[in-house]
Amino acid sequence: MDTSVNEETRDVRRRNWRDIDLRAVAPFAALILLLILGALVNPNFIGLNNLANVATRSAFIAIIAIGATFVISSGDLDLSVGAMVAFVASLMILFMNSGVIADPALMLTAAVLFAVVAGSLCGLANGLITTVGRIEPFIATLGTMGIYRGLTTWLSQGGAITLKDPALQEIYRPAYFGSILGVPVPIVVILAVTCIAAFILYRTRYGRHVVAVGSNADVARYSGIPVNRVRTIAFVIQGLCVAIAVLLYVPRLGSTSATTGILWELQAITAVVVGGTALKGGAGRVWGTICGAFILELVGNIMLLSNFISEYLIGAIQGTIIIVAMLVQRSLVRKS
Amino acid sequence: MSSQISGAGDGAVVLSARRISKSFNGVQVLFGVDFDLRAGEIHALMGENGAGKSTLVKILSGFEQPTSGDIILDGHPVKLPPNGAAEALGIVIIHQEFNLAEHLTVTESLFLGREVTRFGVLDRKFMRAETRRVLDLLGSHVDENAMISSLSIADKQMVEIAKAISRDARVVFMDEPTAVLSREETNFLFKQVRKLRDQGTSFVFVSHKLDEVMELTDRVTVLRDGQWIKTSPTSILDGESIAQLMVGRELSKLYPAKREPDVDEEIVLSVDAVSTGYVKDVSFEVRKGEILGFSGMIGSGRTELMEAIAGLRSRASGEVIIHGEAVPSGDVHAANRRGLAYMTKDRKSKGLLLNSRMTANLTLQSLENHGKLGYLSPASEAQALERARRRFDIRVRDGNVVAGRMSGGNQQKLLLAKVMETEPEIIIIDEPTRGIDVGTKQQIYHFISALARDGRSIIVVSSEMPEVIGLCTRVAVMREGRIVGMLEGDEISEQEIMRYAAGLKKKAAA
Numbered sequence: 001m002d003t004s005v006n007e008e009t010r011d012v013r014r015r016n017w018r019d020i021d022l023r024a025v026a027p028f029a030a031l032i033l034l035l036i037l038g039a040l041v042n043p044n045f046i047g048l049n050n051l052a053n054v055a056t057r058s059a060f061i062a063i064i065a066i067g068a069t070f071v072i073s074s075g076d077l078d079l080s081v082g083a084m085v086a087f088v089a090s091l092m093i094l095f096m097n098s099g100v101i102a103d104p105a106l107m108l109t110a111a112v113l114f115a116v117v118a119g120s121l122c123g124l125a126n127g128l129i130t131t132v133g134r135i136e137p138f139i140a141t142l143g144t145m146g147i148y149r150g151l152t153t154w155l156s157q158g159g160a161i162t163l164k165d166p167a168l169q170e171i172y173r174p175a176y177f178g179s180i181l182g183v184p185v186p187i188v189v190i191l192a193v194t195c196i197a198a199f200i201l202y203r204t205r206y207g208r209h210v211v212a213v214g215s216n217a218d219v220a221r222y223s224g225i226p227v228n229r230v231r232t233i234a235f236v237i238q239g240l241c242v243a244i245a246v247l248l249y250v251p252r253l254g255s256t257s258a259t260t261g262i263l264w265e266l267q268a269i270t271a272v273v274v275g276g277t278a279l280k281g282g283a284g285r286v287w288g289t290i291c292g293a294f295i296l297e298l299v300g301n302i303m304l305l306s307n308f309i310s311e312y313l314i315g316a317i318q319g320t321i322i323i324v325a326m327l328v329q330r331s332l333v334r335k336s
Numbered sequence: 337m338s339s340q341i342s343g344a345g346d347g348a349v350v351l352s353a354r355r356i357s358k359s360f361n362g363v364q365v366l367f368g369v370d371f372d373l374r375a376g377e378i379h380a381l382m383g384e385n386g387a388g389k390s391t392l393v394k395i396l397s398g399f400e401q402p403t404s405g406d407i408i409l410d411g412h413p414v415k416l417p418p419n420g421a422a423e424a425l426g427i428v429i430i431h432q433e434f435n436l437a438e439h440l441t442v443t444e445s446l447f448l449g450r451e452v453t454r455f456g457v458l459d460r461k462f463m464r465a466e467t468r469r470v471l472d473l474l475g476s477h478v479d480e481n482a483m484i485s486s487l488s489i490a491d492k493q494m495v496e497i498a499k500a501i502s503r504d505a506r507v508v509f510m511d512e513p514t515a516v517l518s519r520e521e522t523n524f525l526f527k528q529v530r531k532l533r534d535q536g537t538s539f540v541f542v543s544h545k546l547d548e549v550m551e552l553t554d555r556v557t558v559l560r561d562g563q564w565i566k567t568s569p570t571s572i573l574d575g576e577s578i579a580q581l582m583v584g585r586e587l588s589k590l591y592p593a594k595r596e597p598d599v600d601e602e603i604v605l606s607v608d609a610v611s612t613g614y615v616k617d618v619s620f621e622v623r624k625g626e627i628l629g630f631s632g633m634i635g636s637g638r639t640e641l642m643e644a645i646a647g648l649r650s651r652a653s654g655e656v657i658i659h660g661e662a663v664p665s666g667d668v669h670a671a672n673r674r675g676l677a678y679m680t681k682d683r684k685s686k687g688l689l690l691n692s693r694m695t696a697n698l699t700l701q702s703l704e705n706h707g708k709l710g711y712l713s714p715a716s717e718a719q720a721l722e723r724a725r726r727r728f729d730i731r732v733r734d735g736n737v738v739a740g741r742m743s744g745g746n747q748q749k750l751l752l753a754k755v756m757e758t759e760p761e762i763i764i765i766d767e768p769t770r771g772i773d774v775g776t777k778q779q780i781y782h783f784i785s786a787l788a789r790d791g792r793s794i795i796v797v798s799s800e801m802p803e804v805i806g807l808c809t810r811v812a813v814m815r816e817g818r819i820v821g822m823l824e825g826d827e828i829s830e831q832e833i834m835r836y837a838a839g840l841k842k843k844a845a846a
């Protein structure tokens with residue numbers, strides 16, 4: 001009797017360590033593999049400078065993908081994020097160009113708030129159309145994608161919208177090019193956004209509700225969870241994340257055009273899926289998403305540094321990555 | 337070969353398990369189990385929740401592979417093909433958790449994977465007619481063209497059964513087929529099962545309903561904690577001895593003593609002339625500390641009524657008043673806030689998040705108790721789980737298992753625990769003990785009774801008549817969307833309830 005009890009506890013312990021969820025680990029393993037591959041291709045690759053550059057450049061997709069993690073976890077999908085980036089960025093620059101506030105610092109603060117509100121409203125619109133309007137999120141956001149993109153083209157009259165005031169440009173530049181304690185600002189922002197998102201998703205009531213709604217909306221409803229509110233808020237979070245990405249994007253080039261952010265929705269969704277979040281909802285992996293965004297950027301970087309694959313194939317490679325990621329995910333699900 | 341054999345299981349052994357063991361992720365759940373099934377017998381497989389019945393059944397039908405041990409079919413060791421391919425060998429299973437694709441019609445699911453064609457084109461007319469024939473044999477009124485997703489759970493179960501029965505099987509495993517059926521439907525099922533048995537088909541019948549086991553089966557095998565305990569002819573056992581074998585100890589009284597609430601006790605819930613699509617003009621009251629039963633046939637509108645009261649469904653007319661305050665129609669929150677909670681009978685699609693662990697399920701409805709300002713405290717949740725496991729005797733070998741992998745009965749206990757976490761004043765429990773073993777049933781009855789003594793009010797909706805009779809001080813009987821009878825005290829008996837439920841008797845003008 002005694003021995004059998006021992007047997008059992010030993011079993012459980014052995015299991016615990018084997019139990020580390022493969023799906024959670026897979027993206028990080030892939031990342032490490034890529035780093036090794038990159039180092040083999042080109043020794044410059046593994047340098048801190050190059051990696052920091054890659055991370056900085058992944059910031060837009062990474063931050064947008066964090067928002068997408070919420071939307072996807074709750075069982076929805078947002079295809080409008082790329083167009084939303086262009087739209088919010090245009091609005092923000094036009095606002096700054098309008099010169100309603102003379103003091104540059106004050107103007108910038110107002111513009112930041114303006115962009116955040118604009119992004120949230122765009123997200124809210126997506127949310128309300130899908131929940132209150134009861135339209136499939138795929139169709140609803142396909143529609144708003146056209147609307148946001150079209151409005152941007154109209155605002156820019158088909159050309160570019162450029163930030164005019166040099167004083168404003170000057171004080172805004174560090175938001176992308178500056179660094180805090182030696183760490184580039186975009187990387188700091190990624191980390192901050194991810195930490196907050198992870199906290200919300202894993203440690204708050206709202207996060208639980210998101211996962212519940214995404215796994216089974218009926219169970220959520222029978223548990224007294226306001227399903228539509230939870231879904232709508234996820235879309236607003238997505239809009240907020242788009243706005244944060246815009247805040248980093250505008251100082252980088254100081255301008256935007258009708259082609260800004262094209263196909264970013266696909267990259268964001270790829271990052272989320274590569275990171276191990278299930279596309280059918282019900283499980284969100286915030287850190288995995290960041291890892292996914294980084295992998296996408298790294299692949300591009302490796303292709304650029306190597307001479308044997310044309311960088312024009314980047315799109316094709318990214319497409320392959322999403323398919324492979326899905327295959328890996330499925331085989332891991334089967335095993336467990 | 338089947339023609340020469342008939343009668344109660346004196347035939348040759350068709351399928352047997354030799355020293356079968358099974359582990360999931362290194363946690364062992366079956367320990368060297370032996371089991372044989374003879375041609376033309378109905379063999380009951382009994383045991384507590386989590387004893388390993390479903391696992392054994394899945395192994396013997398190819399849905400799981402044993403970790404060690406042999407499966408012997410017609411005297412030869414075999415490796416059964418996975419995922420239902422064992423059907424080709426004449427082995428079919430009616431799963432405890434339904435296995436139907438929601439987006440197919442009834443006919444399509446019945447013929448899934450063996451569609452009938454004529455000149456290369458699907459012969460829909462034939463398949464529909466055949467489906468109708470089988471459903472009629474089972475006395476089921478399900479429309480053969482209906483979508484699976486539109487069916488009630490009882491009807492889904494009937495379709496599962498029809499599917500298995502229509503397959504000319506040699507061996508049929510039935511994992512708690514009657515848990516969601518009414519007595520009437522069960523009778524139809526048993527009639528067909530006996531008929532097929534007499535033609536030589538063998539059945540394995542898993543159930544927690546002792547009376548059904550006594551009535552239907554030829555032999556009984558009992559498992560406990562993953563071990564084989566005993567196999568013997570049903571005729572030499574009685575319900576009590578099976579229960580004892582299962583639990584491994586003597587069981588005291590199943591039902592606690594009833595305690596009627598005082599007549600001047602406060603009325604906590606009053607339902608006034610509520611109608612929905614199907615439910616018509618229902619009124620009743622519940623007092624503080626009362627256990628009110630709801631009986632009736634499947635489809636009599638009990639669940640629809642309860643969902644309307646709980647705000648999960650909107651009302652066409654009528655009022656629901658809790659503690660003197662009217663609750664708006666279709667507002668779950670309003671009902672919850674006033675202390676009313678509803679436990680669904682559909683645990684798989686409305687009750688539990690099958691891919692989440694126990695904790696996430698347990699606290700889903702009561703997260704506000706586990707932290708401030710939306711922040712959740714893992715320690716407080718872990719404590720809640722500890723408490724719930726003790727209170728409801730939730731048994732899992734592995735605390736990190738996701739709800740969908742728990743045994744059926746333990747899922748039910750988890751669901752009950754989840755609803756209780758909200759500490760409701762008024763609790764509507766739809767089928768409280770579906771799939772729960774006798775030992776735990778007793779525990780749950782005592783728990784419900786303790787809640788009532790504690791001043792809470794409970795509505796028990798149940799298709800198990802003994803449960804309603806043993807537990808409730810008042811029983812409402814529903815038929816075709818109306819309350820047709822309200823029984824009290826000595827009036828509460830099986831005959832009386834049946835009389836109302838079948839429409840042979842109506843209540844005197846109330």
Ligand SMILES: Nc1ncnc2c1ncn2[C@@H]1O[C@H](COP(=O)(O)OP(=O)(O)OP(=O)(O)O)[C@@H](O)[C@H]1O
Binds near residue numbers: 385731733734771
């Ligand atoms: N796929 C799985 N992964 C991990 N554990 C499992 C899996 N399937 C079953 N188990 C575990 O095996 C044990 C036996 O479960 P099983 O479903 O066979 O019980 P059961 O006798 O059918 O109980 P019930 O009467 O509640 O249906 C349980 O502890 C359960 O949690």
Ligand SMILES: [Mg+2]
Binds near residue numbers: 389390391432744745
């Ligand atoms: Mg079972």
